[in-house]
Amino acid sequence: MPGFELFGDLERKQVNDVLDNGVLMRYGFDGMRNGHWKAKELEAELQNTFQSKHVQLVSSGTAAVSVALASAGVGAGDEVIMPTFTFVASFEAIMMLGAIPILVDIDDTLCLNPKAVEAAITPKTKAIMVVQMCGSMGNMDALQTIATKHNILLVEDACQAIGGTYKGKPLGSIGDLGCFSFDFVKTITCGEGGAVITNNKEYYINADHYSDHGHDHVGNDRGAETHPFLGYNFRISELHAAVGLAQVKRLPEFLEIQKRNFNILQEALSEIPEVTFRTVPEGGVESGAFFNFFLPNLDTVNKVLQGFKENGIDVCWNYFNNNWHYIKEWNHLKDLKSLFPISKEVTDGLEYLKTKDFSKSDEFISRNISCLIKLSWTEQEVRDRAVKMVKVIKASF
Numbered sequence: 001m002p003g004f005e006l007f008g009d010l011e012r013k014q015v016n017d018v019l020d021n022g023v024l025m026r027y028g029f030d031g032m033r034n035g036h037w038k039a040k041e042l043e044a045e046l047q048n049t050f051q052s053k054h055v056q057l058v059s060s061g062t063a064a065v066s067v068a069l070a071s072a073g074v075g076a077g078d079e080v081i082m083p084t085f086t087f088v089a090s091f092e093a094i095m096m097l098g099a100i101p102i103l104v105d106i107d108d109t110l111c112l113n114p115k116a117v118e119a120a121i122t123p124k125t126k127a128i129m130v131v132q133m134c135g136s137m138g139n140m141d142a143l144q145t146i147a148t149k150h151n152i153l154l155v156e157d158a159c160q161a162i163g164g165t166y167k168g169k170p171l172g173s174i175g176d177l178g179c180f181s182f183d184f185v186k187t188i189t190c191g192e193g194g195a196v197i198t199n200n201k202e203y204y205i206n207a208d209h210y211s212d213h214g215h216d217h218v219g220n221d222r223g224a225e226t227h228p229f230l231g232y233n234f235r236i237s238e239l240h241a242a243v244g245l246a247q248v249k250r251l252p253e254f255l256e257i258q259k260r261n262f263n264i265l266q267e268a269l270s271e272i273p274e275v276t277f278r279t280v281p282e283g284g285v286e287s288g289a290f291f292n293f294f295l296p297n298l299d300t301v302n303k304v305l306q307g308f309k310e311n312g313i314d315v316c317w318n319y320f321n322n323n324w325h326y327i328k329e330w331n332h333l334k335d336l337k338s339l340f341p342i343s344k345e346v347t348d349g350l351e352y353l354k355t356k357d358f359s360k361s362d363e364f365i366s367r368n369i370s371c372l373i374k375l376s377w378t379e380q381e382v383r384d385r386a387v388k389m390v391k392v393i394k395a396s397f
């Protein structure tokens with residue numbers, strides 16, 4: 001998935017455009033800009049890419065999740081349901097608002113298990129946040145049905161699934177709000193950056209103001225603008241947006257390479273009876289950012305990963321003991337190791353983490369191997385890699 005692999009002249013040209021002009025900020029300075037509005041241009045491109053009416057660029061994917069929730073009114077004491085397998089950003093973004101992350105099990109999609117979601121709903125639940133992990137997706141119809149039934153929000157974190165689709169719709173565009181990251185390891189990069197997408201005009205206007213100190217962005221005198229409500233600063237800079245503008249135009253090319261590489265690996269491994277693949281919900285098409293498969297148990301997984309290492313097969317992992325992506329090692333969250341006092345609502349609200357059983361998630365995560373799909377591999381390199389992977393896996397039983 002890495003945008004960091006492929007960047008060059010197009011990105012340089014866009015950045016130099018900003019530097020030559022000298023306005024590094026996305027708002028204001030209308031007289032000096034000579035028509036340079038990189039963030040605005042990138043938002044227009046992303047509307048098209050993600051088939052969404054509104055796009056608000058922000059400073060990161062974590063900011064995108066927090067801004068999305070804030071824009072829809074999620075805050076102190078509200079519960080947001082999220083998966084056990086994600087990136088730490090998910091609970092960070094929720095807790096930044098004083099809301100309570102409610103972690104629930106995943107299933108063999110490697111995303112939220114709808115049954116676990118339904119069981120976790122309380123009168124305090126304001127949103128379900130599905131994280132479209134490793135290029136694929138949760139069962140969106142089932143999750144949407146639950147959200148509608150309980151009249152709560154469905155928010156999609158599609159940071160790792162840029163370019164994936166469900167029933168013809170881009171991932172991120174299905175829920176009430178969608179979130180993207182353009183950090184340095186995502187499918188397209190700005191260096192650092194993120195986006196909130198929505199078809200809801202009110203959420204969009206809220207996101208636009210909230211991410212820029214509450215500025216209403218009316219008129220062309222920034223100092224005279226009013227502040228209808230409180231905001232923060234989650235702005236993207238023109239320099240970052242310029243990189244993204246070059247990258248987004250290359251997305252179709254990136255996705256084509258990703259999918260080619262993904263298909264070669266999947267085809268090769270499908271001849272091994274002990275290997276199973278994650279379930280992709282009916283109507284879903286993976287982005288190809290990662291290739292995921294299951295083995296019978298953690299012992300085999302460890303043996304295979306050791307074999308991969310010895311044979312030069314890099315960028316494959318198991319997440320069971322990973323510090324950043326799985327609940328098991330999130331002791332800083334379980335023990336609430338915070339630099340500053342955390343509200344009683346959140347402290348009490350997270351008590352459940354000390355005792356809640358996540359063995360169903362353990363079962364899927366411990367048996368999973370997740371391989372990053374690189375864009376820089378040639379077709380021959382992927383074919384050689386596939387042959388080696390099959391050999392190592394077969395030798396491990």
Ligand SMILES: *Cc1c(COP(=O)(O)O)cnc(C)c1O
Pocket residue numbers: 059060061062063086087089090131157159160181182183193194
């Ligand atoms: C990368 C990522 C984020 C956070 O993005 P940043 O831009 O690094 O803040 C959030 N959620 C998921 C699933 C991610 O992979």
